[in-house]
Amino acid sequence: MAGNSAFSRYGWALTLLAIFALWLRVEGMQWPATANAAPEASKTNGGAAVATVGVVDVWQAFEGHKKYIDYEVAGRKRAEEFARNREGIFAEYERLHRSYKELSEDSDEAVRLKRQLERMYVDMTDSDEKLKREESRNWNRLKADCYEDLLRAVDLVKKEKQLTLVLSAFEYNFDPNKSSDVFYRQYRAVVRYDESLDITKDVIAYLNKETL
Secondary structure (H helix, E strand, O other), rough: OOHHHHHHHHHHHHHHHHHHHHHHOOOOOOOOOOOOOOOOOOOOEEOOEEEEEEEHHHHHHHHHOOHHOOOOHHHHHHHHHHHHHHHHHHHHHHHHHHHHOOOOOOHHHHHHHHHHHHHOOOOOOHHHHHHHHHHHHHHHHHHHHHHHHHHHHHHHHHHHOOOOEEEEEOOOOOOOOOOOHHHHHHHHOOOOOOHHHHHHHHHHHOOOOOOO
C-alpha cells in the first residue's frame, strides 16, 4: 500500500507536469530561460517590455580603472622607498642595541643609548601609524572617485547598448580554501551569467578615456 501510495503521488505530479508542458506547446510558449541564457533585445510580449540586461564585474572594472592602476604604481614606489629607509633605520637600531648590550646597565653611556633606542622605537612606531593613516585616506578617496566614475561609465554603456537593466557581479580574488571567501562568494548579486551579457570591458574602456 505504501508503495502504491508513493507511486500515486509521483504519478499525479508527472501527469500535471505533462499537462503543463502540453499547454505551453499549444499556447506557443517556451520554458523559462535558464540563468545562463542571454536575453533577446528589448521587445514587447503582450504589451509588457522585456528587459535587456548587462552585467559588470565591479572589482574587475575597478582594477582596470586608470586611477587604480596609477595608485598601485605609486603605492609600490612609496612602499619601496619606505622599505629602503626603514632598512637603514633598523640597521642603526641593531648596531646601537648591540653596543648597549656590551655596556654595564648603570653606566652613563648605557643610559644614554637606552634612551636613544627608546626614541628610535617610538619614532618608528609613529612613522608606521602615520603611513597607515595616509594610505587609508588615499584608499578611501580612490574608492569614492572610482565609484563615481564607474557609475558614469555604466550609464554611458547602458545608453550605447540600449540596456534596461545593469546588474553587478563581484568576483574579486576569491580563495576557495578560505571559508570566509566561500561564504561571501555565495552571496554575490549575480551568481552565474552568460558571457554575452558581460559589459565589463566596455565599462573599463570608458573609464580609461581622457574625458569621462
